[in-house]
Amino acid sequence: MGTALIYDDEMTKYKLLWVDPACKIEVPERLTVSHEALVRTGLADRCVSVPVREATDAEILLAHSEEYLEAVKKTPYMSLEDLMEFTRQYGDVYFHPNIYHCAKLAAGAALQLVDSVMTGKVRNGMTLVRPPGHHSMRSAANGFCVFNNVAIAARYAKQKYGVQRVLIVDWDIHHGQGVQYCFEDDPSVLYFSWHRYEHQKFWPHLRNSDYDIVGKEKGAGFNINVPWNKVGMENGDYLSVFCHVLLPVAYEFCPDLVLVCAGFDSAIGDPEGEMCATPDVFAHLTHLLMNLAGGKLCAVLEGGYNLTSLAQSVCQTVQTLLGDPVPRPASLNSPCISALESLQCVRSAHKAYWSCLKHAADLPTSTISTKRIKLREGEETTEKGGEEEKDAEEKVWPEPPKRVTPPVCAALVLPDDVACPEGCERFSFSEDLDPLLASKLRESFLRDADDSTALITISSLIALTEKMEKNEICSGLALVRDVTKAMTSIVQHVTTVLSNRVLVVCVGDGNVPSHITEDRETLVVQMGSAQTDEQSCKYYIRVCLKKGCSDTSGFVQAVFGLLLPLGYEYDPSLVVLVRMPDSGVSDSLWQQLTGLLQSFALGHTLVLLQEEEKALVGLTASSLLGNPAPSLKQLQAPLTEDVEALERLRHRLQADWKLLQTTAPQTQ
Ligand SMILES: NCCCNCCCCCC(O)(O)C(F)(F)F
Numbered sequence: 032m033g034t035a036l037i038y039d040d041e042m043t044k045y046k047l048l049w050v051d052p053a054c055k056i057e058v059p060e061r062l063t064v065s066h067e068a069l070v071r072t073g074l075a076d077r078c079v080s081v082p083v084r085e086a087t088d089a090e091i092l093l094a095h096s097e098e099y100l101e102a103v104k105k106t107p108y109m110s111l112e113d114l115m116e117f118t119r120q121y122g123d124v125y126f127h128p129n130i131y132h133c134a135k136l137a138a139g140a141a142l143q144l145v146d147s148v149m150t151g152k153v154r155n156g157m158t159l160v161r162p163p164g165h166h167s168m169r170s171a172a173n174g175f176c177v178f179n180n181v182a183i184a185a186r187y188a189k190q191k192y193g194v195q196r197v198l199i200v201d202w203d204i205h206h207g208q209g210v211q212y213c214f215e216d217d218p219s220v221l222y223f224s225w226h227r228y229e230h231q232k233f234w235p236h237l238r239n240s241d242y243d244i245v246g247k248e249k250g251a252g253f254n255i256n257v258p259w260n261k262v263g264m265e266n267g268d269y270l271s272v273f274c275h276v277l278l279p280v281a282y283e284f285c286p287d288l289v290l291v292c293a294g295f296d297s298a299i300g301d302p303e304g305e306m307c308a309t310p311d312v313f314a315h316l317t318h319l320l321m322n323l324a325g326g327k328l329c330a331v332l333e334g335g336y337n338l339t340s341l342a343q344s345v346c347q348t349v350q351t352l353l354g355d356p357v358p359r360p361a362s363l364n365s366p367c368i369s370a371l372e373s374l375q376c377v378r379s380a381h382k383a384y385w386s387c388l389k390h391a392a393d394l395p396t397s398t399i400s401t402k403r404i405k406l407r408e409g410e411e412t413t414e415k416g417g418e419e420e421k422d423a424e425e426k427v428w429p430e431p432p433k434r435v436t437p438p439v440c441a442a443l444v445l446p447d448d449v450a451c452p453e454g455c456e457r458f459s460f461s462e463d464l465d466p467l468l469a470s471k472l473r474e475s476f477l478r479d480a481d482d483s484t485a486l487i488t489i490s491s492l493i494a495l496t497e498k499m500e501k502n503e504i505c506s507g508l509a510l511v512r513d514v515t516k517a518m519t520s521i522v523q524h525v526t527t528v529l530s531n532r533v534l535v536v537c538v539g540d541g542n543v544p545s546h547i548t549e550d551r552e553t554l555v556v557q558m559g560s561a562q563t564d565e566q567s568c569k570y571y572i573r574v575c576l577k578k579g580c581s582d583t584s585g586f587v588q589a590v591f592g593l594l595l596p597l598g599y600e601y602d603p604s605l606v607v608l609v610r611m612p613d614s615g616v617s618d619s620l621w622q623q624l625t626g627l628l629q630s631f632a633l634g635h636t637l638v639l640l641q642e643e644e645k646a647l648v649g650l651t652a653s654s655l656l657g658n659p660a661p662s663l664k665q666l667q668a669p670l671t672e673d674v675e676a677l678e679r680l681r682h683r684l685q686a687d688w689k690l691l692q693t694t695a696p697q698t699q
Pocket residue numbers: 052053054123163164165166174175176203204205206234294296303333334335
């Protein structure tokens with residue numbers, strides 16, 4: 032199934048008709064540069080084009096009052112003076128004779144997108160709209176917004192399609208208070224927003240935007256506010272919040288539909304956000320949400336005022352929705368102190384509502400980042416925004432890397448009697464094997480030298496890793512007699528011959544040869560049940576779950592709280608995913624993991640299965656082809672001892688792995 036793109040240039044036909052410094056950044060060019068970039072890069076042609084339509088009165092009334100709608104209906108006939116007068120009653124917004132028409136199209140476009148996804152016409156999609164929506168409230172326009180496009184879409188999805196649970200992710204740099212107010216007492220809609228806040232000093236200056244505003248009555252816990260109290264936040268800050276707050280909660284919530292308030296003023300160069308996250312980070316934010324709700328994801332444009340970073344960020348988002356491999360995370364910095372404070376505060380505020388956060392640390396005793404820390408002489412502030420910042424508009428950043436899709440998406444090394452699933456390619460390296468390599472393989476990995484099938488398999492795997500290295504193949508899968516032996520030979524080859532970093536993820540117990548964890552070029556994370564005296568060390572990390580990998584909620588905790596942050600920080604060039612014998616992991620969790628690990632290494636994931644488990648080839652291949660994994664059921668609480676063990680492990684490792692941090696350094 033494809034990706035919908037909904038756009039109509041009618042929505043460019045309104046603009047600011049008078050002087051108002053607060054509104055002059057919201058210009059029609061925001062839409063034209065975004066759409067033109069999608070056309071120029073060829074991404075628009077790869078999408079399913081869906082027409083816009085006007086939202087009906089009834090649909091607008093899903094989130095707005097009649098008196099407000101009636102008032103806005105009058106604006107097309109107003110004189111300039113009347114429009115200015117009408118505008119004065121609201122904040123940081125402007126009206127125009129054509130804006131009512133465009134606002135109906137913006138809301139209607141979001142509904143068209145919901146229809147396309149919910150009817151299965153497409154898997155996911157994006158709509159480029161203006162006016163934006165997330166600030167508009169039941170009876171008020173605000174912050175360039177007239178109708179709350181995403182709030183209307185959420186209500187519409189519940190009413191028309193019986194959607195039980197909707198997740199709204201608002202990555203715009205402003206707090207979508209309109210969405211928060213609409214659903215704050217509604218446990219069926221989980222609203223997550225991060226936003227520039229600076230302790231209420233930033234627009235819209237609302238006390239209700241802080242981390243302790245968690246929702247009301249039955250909706251308590253279903254409103255998550257992550258305030259950024261400093262500017263200059265980077266990719267590492269954003270990804271940490273996704274891994275340690277949004278994703279664990281989102282998986283526990285288990286939505287039937289994901290709506291994104293896709294604002295790109297959170298990207299570098301934006302005059303409003305003044306953040307430093309690069310456009311390619313939106314490829315990761317999108318990818319990390321694509322295995323929720325069976326892949327049903329609707330992205331609706333909100334803000335974004337630097338026309339260069341806006342266009343690049345829109346392209347990164349759409350390209351990921353199309354299933355292209357995501358770029359490697361450029362060297363991530365550890366989250367800054369202020370971000371860690373926000374992280375700790377949010378996790379603490381929500382520990383009462385989400386079992387995945389039950390063991391989160393308490394509120395920080397004092398918030399360091401607001402106090403002027405007595406710096407030792409000459410120590411420059413580690414905090415962002417300390418040194419003289421250039422204006423946002425003068426910021427420069429590298430073009431996002433070209434994201435080439437290899438000619439072969441998934442190559443499979445299978446015994447002849449095992450069918451190769453649709454969309455994959457059988458791979459067997461049978462050309463005459465380099466005699467030197469063959470003898471080396473024989474002596475080091477194959478006991479009985481004449482074991483020719485094993486030799487062919489191992490040499491095929493080696494050849495496979497080389498084609499991945501050259502980006503001729505994206506991902507691979509092999510049925511092997513002994514996954515440990517195969518893993519060892521691959522790691523040996525890739526780290527020595529190709530001298531690249533390999534992330535090995537072992538699902539299930541079984542001994543991992545220690546020598547592959549001594550070379551520093553390999554990071555091994557093993558998830559199992561065995562209690563070992565062997566301590567985890569920096570490059571060999573064992574996660575022990577009491578009930579083993581059959582415990583889905585414990586496993587998910589470990590994936591988001593440990594495995595993903597490690598993977599982002601380690602930034603491997605290859606991921607080897609090994610399913611140890613009798614791992615006990617469920618099929619849907621296995622597929623979720625296969626999907627999530629494609630966040631790394633340009634999607635170069637090599638999966639090793641025991642040949643007895645050939646029944647898993649089809650569903651594993653489906654995930655390697657980019658199909659969304661089936662959604663897990665709503666997760667029950669992970670075992671206390673598992674969570675505590677994971678916390679201890681994280682505490683021990685965070686000195687080496689900064690992205691594992693979830694709390695600000697203690698003040699003495
Ligand atoms: N320096 C000028 C002050 C501007 N203050 C109003 C900012 C409104 C932001 C709107 C948005 O970006 O959140 C939306 F997504 F709705 F478009």
